[in-house]
Amino acid sequence: MADHTISRRRLLGTAGATGLALGAAGGAAGYAAASSGSSGGSDGSRAPLTSLGSDEVMFHGKHQPGITTPVQSCGHLVAFDLAPGTGRKEAAALLRRWSEVARRLMAGEPVGGEDRDTDVARDAGPSSLTVTFGFGHGFFGRTGLEKQRPAALDPLPEFSSDRLDKARSNGDLWVQIGANDALVAFHALRAVQRETGAAARLRWQMNGFNRAPGATARPMTTRNLMGQVDGTNNPKPSDDDFNRRIFVPDKPADADPAWMAGGSYAVVRRIRMLLDDWEKLSTKAQEDVIGRRKADGAPLTGGTETTEMDLEKTTEGGDLVVPLNAHARISRPDQNGGAAMLRRPFSYHDGFTAKGEPDAGLLFICWQADPLRGFVPVQRKLDRGDALSAFVRHEASGVFAVPGGAGPGEYVGQALLEG
Ligand SMILES: C=CC1=C(C)c2cc3[nH]c(cc4nc(cc5[nH]c(cc1n2)c(C)c5CCC(=O)O)C(CCC(=O)O)=C4C)c(C)c3C=C
Numbered sequence: 142m143a144d145h146t147i148s149r150r151r152l153l154g155t156a157g158a159t160g161l162a163l164g165a166a167g168g169a170a171g172y173a174a175a176s177s178g179s180s181g182g183s184d185g186s187r188a189p190l191t192s193l194g195s196d197e198v199m200f201h202g203k204h205q206p207g208i209t210t211p212v213q214s215c216g217h218l219v220a221f222d223l224a225p226g227t228g229r230k231e232a233a234a235l236l237r238r239w240s241e242v243a244r245r246l247m248a249g250e251p252v253g254g255e256d257r258d259t260d261v262a263r264d265a266g267p268s269s270l271t272v273t274f275g276f277g278h279g280f281f282g283r284t285g286l287e288k289q290r291p292a293a294l295d296p297l298p299e300f301s302s303d304r305l306d307k308a309r310s311n312g313d314l315w316v317q318i319g320a321n322d323a324l325v326a327f328h329a330l331r332a333v334q335r336e337t338g339a340a341a342r343l344r345w346q347m348n349g350f351n352r353a354p355g356a357t358a359r360p361m362t363t364r365n366l367m368g369q370v371d372g373t374n375n376p377k378p379s380d381d382d383f384n385r386r387i388f389v390p391d392k393p394a395d396a397d398p399a400w401m402a403g404g405s406y407a408v409v410r411r412i413r414m415l416l417d418d419w420e421k422l423s424t425k426a427q428e429d430v431i432g433r434r435k436a437d438g439a440p441l442t443g444g445t446e447t448t449e450m451d452l453e454k455t456t457e458g459g460d461l462v463v464p465l466n467a468h469a470r471i472s473r474p475d476q477n478g479g480a481a482m483l484r485r486p487f488s489y490h491d492g493f494t495a496k497g498e499p500d501a502g503l504l505f506i507c508w509q510a511d512p513l514r515g516f517v518p519v520q521r522k523l524d525r526g527d528a529l530s531a532f533v534r535h536e537a538s539g540v541f542a543v544p545g546g547a548g549p550g551e552y553v554g555q556a557l558l559e560g
C-alpha cells in the first residue's frame with residue numbers, strides 16, 4: 142500500500158483509483174494560513190480551510206505520489222527534452238530543484254519564499270496536489286546513463302489503429318501534476334516550468350480534468366466524456382498482488398535496474414473520442430460496446446457496479462449478454478494472461494475542430510510494474526477487435542520510468558543520477 146498520507150479525508154469526493162491512506166490530521170494549513178490577509182478572521186485569526194483545500198498528499202514516501210492517490214479534478218501532463226549541453230550533473234540539479242518545488246507546493250508552501258511566488262495559489266491549501274516525475278527513453282543517452290536504461294522503455298509496438306503525432310509523444314522527462322483546485326494545479330505547472338531554467342525545453346503539454354470532489358451526493362467512480370462510469374474494475378491496494386502488478390520490487394529482478402526499486406512505469410496515451418459518432422448510438426448500443434450499463438456501471442449480466450461480470454450468461458435466444466467484442470470483456474486480466482494495470486486517466490477538451498467536432502477524449506494514464514505485462518498485451522487485444530475502437534483514435538503516446546519516492550532530504554531519481 143502506498144505510504145502517502147492525505148491529511149484530512151474528504152467526506153464527499155471523486156472516488157479515485159484506490160482508497161485513501163489516512164494519517165495525521167491538521168498539517169495542511171500551509172500557504173493559505175501564512176497568507177492570512179484574505180482568509181483570516183476579523184480578529185486576525187486564521188480561518189480554517191475547507192476540507193478540500195486542506196487535503197495534503199505527502200511528497201516523501203516509498204512510492205511517488207500521484208500513482209495510488211485518488212485521481213484529482215485537474216491535471217496537467219508536461220514533457221521536456223534536455224537542452225544541448227545538459228548532462229548528468231545538470232540533470233541531477235534539475236531533479237533536485239523540481240523535487241524541492243514539489244515538496245513545498247504539496248505542503249501548501251510558497252515556492253522560493255513569498256516574495257518570489259507568483260501568488261496564483263495564494264489563499265488555497267494544497268488541495269491534494271501531487272507532482273510526479275518520470276524519465277523517458279531519450280534521457281539516458283543524453284546523460285551518459287545508457288546502461289541504466291530499463292528495457293521497459295523500449296519503444297512500444299505499433300498498433301494498427303495508432304494515429305500518433307510524434308511532436309506530442311514521448312520526451313526525455315515527464316511531469317504529471319494533479320490537484321483538486323485548478324489554480325493550485327496551474328501554479329505547480331508554472332513553478333515546474335520556471336525551475337527548468339536552461340536545462341530542458343518544453344516538448345508537449347496537455348491539460349485534463351475529472352469530476353470535482355463534492356459534485357455527487359456520495360463518493361462515486363468518475364465518468365468519462367462518453368458518459369460511462371470509468372475506473373470500476375481497477376486493481377485495489379488491498380489486492381494480494383497489487384504491489385507486484387503496479388510497482389517494481391524493492392530488489393528488482395534482472396529486467397529492472399536497481400534504481401527503479403519502488404518505481405512504476407507510466408504509459409500515457411492521448412485518446413481522442415469520436416463523440417459525434419458515439420452520441421448517435423442508442424444507449425443499448427453504447428452499453429453493448431462496453432459490456433456495462435451506462436446508468437450505474439453495472440455489468441450487463443446484472444447486479445451493481447461492483448458485481449462480477451458473468452461472461453458465460455446468454456439471452457433466451459442463446460446470444461452472449463456481454464458481446465464477444467465488448468471492451469470490458471476483452472480488457473480483463475483473465476482474457477490477457479493476467480495482464481493488469483492501474484488506470485488513472487484525466488478527460489481532456491481542447492476546443493473544436495474547423496468542422497465543429499470536439500477535440501476531446503481521455504488522457505489515458507496507466508501504471509504497471511512492466512508494460513509488457515500490463516498495457517502492451519491488453520492494447521494488442523483491443524487493437525484486434527474492441528467494439529470501442531470505432532469511436533476512439535490514439536493520437537499521442539509515451540512510456541516513462543517513474544522511480545520510487547524520495548526520502549526526506551533526497552530528490553526523485555537520486556539513485557539513478559548519483560548511483
Ligand atoms: C490498453 C488498455 C486500455 C485502453 C487503451 C483503454 C481505453 C479506454 N477505456 C475506456 C472505457 C472503459 N474501460 C473500462 C474498463 C477497462 N479498460 C481497460 C483497459 C484499457 N482501456 C481495462 C484493463 C479495463 C478493466 C477490465 C476489467 O478488468 O474489468 C470500462 C469499464 C469500467 C471499468 O472497469 O473501468 C470503461 C467504461 C475508454 C473510453 C477508453 C478510451 C478512450
Ligand SMILES: [Fe+2]
Pocket residue numbers: 468472
Ligand atoms: Fe478501458
